[in-house]
Each structure stands twice: as structure tokens, then as C-alpha cells.
Amino acid sequence: MTDTGIDQAVENYLASVRAELADLPPAELGEILDDIGPHVAEVAGELEGDDPAAALRERLGPPEQYAAELRAAAGYPPRAVAPPVTTRSALSPARLGLWLLAGACLVMLPAGGVLQPDAMFVLLLLAGAGAGVSLLVVTRSPGGVAAVGELPEVGWLRGRNPGGTVEEYARLFQPGWWLVRAGLAAAAIAWFAAGGTSALVILLLAVPLAVGSVWLGRRSQADRRWLWVVLPLNVFAVMLGLALLERGGPYQYGGSQVVYQDVRPYSNIYPYDSTGRPLSGVFLYDQNGQPITVEDYYGQDCLRGRVPVPANQFPRPEFDYDVNGECVVRTVTPTPSQLPSASIAPPAPSGSTAPTAPTATSAPPAGATSVAPSLSPSVPGAPAPSTTK
């Protein structure tokens, strides 16, 4: 018998054993082959006969049996059963469906954001087609909708959510969201149909839409196929809502203005320190370092021709008009409805979000820069300024 014949037989035998133990960690498998490789080669070298492969099997037993014996003696776990087909095949119908649905949701991002009927129509059509094909693929596949839930991608998503807390919150806020999206749809329809937003029209539209939205929500909980309709529409609704807010829908989203509380705008701001002492010359900035100003500052007219006061310096001077119609500075000492007590110390200001340095024209006086914008307001409630002339 030839040496190459022996080598070939040894190689084949070891390959079969390796295949039988392929479920073990690669490092461990390498160690085993380091042990048995020389052994099988040595045994083969001692063999006689014309068929080394058969002789080797005769001497050591079939490789499957050899591997099984080794596995039992080493105490390795029994051979892992092959995972279900859905997780192994790279492109199952379920996976195709999932990614098509994800694509449809992705297309909905710009669709909700454009606020332009033509572009929105095209994108909606595209997303609808994607979701439709996805649903068709998934429902026609043997696993059906349930197979999508068993995909490792979906499992990974679930793994991000230990204990199902997200699901718990989702369930809690779901009915609220159903109503919100109905309102958004109403606002969108009013926007496109009338080019504007009247509260009454939105309200009238919202009522039937809310009924439909709740029905859709409950329906999709019972029949997961509705998710193929609901998920892209939800993305659309969120984006539409954001776009409407940005474009100045019914609620103005002020960039760096202190907006409304109740309907009345603030006309001034009176800061207090933690001991309840009123502060003056305080400069306010938002999280972006932009100065915070009050809208429709009452004393604007009286400021003309005077020494300029930075718009974000508070409290702003208050003015009155005297009998001659001249501006007169008045002293205002608000009586806060609730003052901080010494026991409730405000959090230490953190400099991490310090505003950009004010420009020279609005430079705060020295000593005032320690008021960082990250400091949460220490005077809660609405101070009611009382005026003394």
C-alpha cells in the first residue's frame, strides 16, 4: 500500500470526525485534532492491507462512532440540532418581507416631511407598493406572518428590550397615540385642503378619523397583518406632525423665545437665587447658547434713545407713561407665589453646556456669567409681580 493512500485515508477519516464535532468551539476542536491527528496517522502506519481506508475503519471504528465515543468520554453536550430553516437560509420570504416593510417605513420618512402634494403622492405610492409586496410575500410563504417574528433580526430587537419595558410603555400610551395620529391626519387634511389650519375644521375632521384610528389600532393588535398598513402610516404621521409643527402649524414652536404659558405671553422674567433674593442683570440663554428673550416686550418703545439693554438681560426695566406721555422707569418687586427655601438647594451649575460667549454688545457684567443655562429654574410657579409706583 502506498504512503499517499494512507495519508488520504487519514485525512478523510479526520475530516469525518471533524464534521461530526463541528458544533464544538473551534479552539476545542483544534485541540482534539492535535490529539487524535498523530494518533490516527500512527495507527494507519501500523496497518497492513490494500485498502487503508477500510483498514482504518476496521481498527478505529467508523468516524461517526469514534466521534460519538469521544464526545461521551469528554462530556461535551450532545450534538446541537440544526436551527430552524428560517434562521439559516439567507433570504427567506420572511426576511425579504421584513426588509421590504422596513424600506417602506424608510420611504415614509421623507413622505411625511415634504409637505408638497406631488412629491408626497409619489413617495406614498412607493411606500405603499413596498408594504403591499412585502405583505404579499409574507402571507404567501409557508411560515406566514409568524415567521417574521422568528427572524433573528426581530429577536435582536427584542433583545434590546429586556423585560419588555418598551412594550409595556407602548401598551400604556397606545390609545393616546391612536388619538394623536387622528389629530395629525386631520391637521394634514385641513392643511392641504384649505391651505391653512382652522381649529374647528381640524376638530370636525378628527372625530371620525379618531374612530377609524382606534379601530385600526385594535385590529392590528388582533391581526398582525395590519401592521403592514399601520407601521408605515405611523411613520408617516410622526413625520407629518413634525413637518407641520416646523412649518408653523397651529402651535408656534419658538426657536429661542420664551413662548406661551396659558395664553398670555411672559412680559418679563424675575430671577431669584436659592435664598429667595431677587437677582438683577441676569443673562438667559437656551441650550444652544442662544439668548432667551421675551416676546412683545412692553417697554420696547421707551427703550429707544436710551442706553441699550441686552435683550436677554433680566429683569427688563419696566416703564410707565407719565401724564405728559413720557416714559418713566418704575420699580417692580414681584411677590413670588412660591419661593425656594434654604433646604431645597438648587443643583450645582454644570459648565458642560455653557453658552457661547456673548458678543461685545451684549456682554454681561462681570460676575453674572456664573449663571449657566443648564441650571433648572429655582423659582417654580408663576411669580405674580406686584407693582409699586
Next chain:
Amino acid sequence: MDTSQLLKGVLDLAVLAVLRTEDGYGYDVLRRLRQTGLEDVGDASVYGTLRRLYHAGLLTSYVVPSEEGPHRKYYSVNEPGLARLRESSKTWRAFADTMDNLLREAA
């Protein structure tokens, strides 16, 4: 009686005992076991046992390059392995004595 059934329970002890006298690689251990009279010991069982004892922290291993053929991985008994061997020996002796008495009475 088929000794392979009996061997299953004491292969650990046999492998540790063989390695206590001298370090050895897999086939070497197998050969020495056979030479002492344990003819029925299975090749794969010995390798599996070596791996299990190694993972249990009773053996250490080192590789010795070989001039002809592949390098060889030697196993050697460490301190916990020796302790296990002493302990198992005691158990085995007590068990063997009991069996001896039992069989003597039966004879």
C-alpha cells in the same frame, strides 16, 4: 464480563495513574493503558477523557515539536490532579475491598 463497562467508571483514575508516572501524549497514554492490561479501552474514550480532565483543571498540556511527523501534545498531572488521584484511589480501594468480600462470600 465485558470490562469496557467497568472501565467507564474508572477511566479517569486509570488515565491519572498512567500520567503520574510519566507525562504522555494521547496515543502514548492509550498504549500504556493497553500494556498494563486494559485491552478493551477505546481510543476515542481515552482522548475524550484527557480533554475532560484537562478542562477540569487536573491536567496541564504542552506541545513538543517532533522531528518526524506533526508535533505532539503532552499531558501532565498537576497538583489538583494528584489530589484527585489520591482521593479516587481511596474510593476505589474501599470499593474493590467490598466487592472482594462480597464475591468471596458468594464463592
